Amino acid sequence: MPSTMVSKRDQFAAPEDTGLFGAVRGIGVMLGGSLALNIVAAASVLATVRAVAQGRKPHRVAFAGTLATLVYALRVRPWLLAWGATEDEPQKSLPGDELVSDPGNESTRAVTIEAPVEEVWPWLAQIGQDRGGFYSYEWLENLAGCRMRNADRIHPEWQEREVGETVFLHPANGLKVALFEPKRVLALKGWGAFVLEPLDERRTRLIARGRGQPGLASVVYTLLLEIPHFIMERKMLLGIKERAERAAGTASA
Numbered sequence: 001m002p003s004t005m006v007s008k009r010d011q012f013a014a015p016e017d018t019g020l021f022g023a024v025r026g027i028g029v030m031l032g033g034s035l036a037l038n039i040v041a042a043a044s045v046l047a048t049v050r051a052v053a054q055g056r057k058p059h060r061v062a063f064a065g066t067l068a069t070l071v072y073a074l075r076v077r078p079w080l081l082a083w084g085a086t087e088d089e090p091q092k093s094l095p096g097d098e099l100v101s102d103p104g105n106e107s108t109r110a111v112t113i114e115a116p117v118e119e120v121w122p123w124l125a126q127i128g129q130d131r132g133g134f135y136s137y138e139w140l141e142n143l144a145g146c147r148m149r150n151a152d153r154i155h156p157e158w159q160e161r162e163v164g165e166t167v168f169l170h171p172a173n174g175l176k177v178a179l180f181e182p183k184r185v186l187a188l189k190g191w192g193a194f195v196l197e198p199l200d201e202r203r204t205r206l207i208a209r210g211r212g213q214p215g216l217a218s219v220v221y222t223l224l225l226e227i228p229h230f231i232m233e234r235k236m237l238l239g240i241k242e243r244a245e246r247a248a249g250t251a252s253a
Helices: 003-012 018-054 061-080 117-126 140-141 216-248
Strands: 107-113 166-170 173-181 185-186 192-198 205-211
Touching: 018 061, 018 166, 018 216, 061 107, 061 216, 107 166, 117 140, 117 205, 117 216
Parallel strands: none
Antiparallel strands: 107 205, 166 173, 173 185, 185 192, 192 205
16 A cells, blocks of 8 residues: 555544544444434334324324324435436446345435546545545544545545455444446445446446345344435535536536
């Protein structure tokens, strides 16, 4: 690994990031909101069901919570799982799908970038806590102890990855590279694949396909990680779009 990459990671990897306090803080920031929503939703549904079973009118707060839970499950969740995707893209086979053949959960999110693949790929290639960041909500990532710095330029020394190499999400942990095909796909084990598809000579489709293992891991992800993952991944896609279009001189005024 080039010395520039090592020094950047060392600069951000303070002792508190890898200690017990850092771990607790990171988990709290990442999961706290989802955990609170799950508790409210479960309590509302249970209270409403109990009232109906006893022939009583549900309390309006419990009823509102139950209604909100149903709206999320039936309308909001399908939207966030396919944010930005066309009608056909969620059913489309993409590179990286073979890494999880029978997923317990799946999402397909996408953006159209007004720049050619050659202008988009370098931003994707250099993602990582120890490299260009993830172009998402830096302040929120740093609240979780990530020590993230989002790059606003292409770094030639950060353009290569090897299969099996770790892409750091936090100074203490990361995900292994499963696929790295320049100008086509970057896939991370435990996350999914980012795929570039040229629409024409000047436009690119960036598709993020997430596929999780079935079983308990899928249940935990759906209940605790699905919403924060959507928030951060959506911003990441928009962050890459903004940077690539600005570099290509096609950003909207």
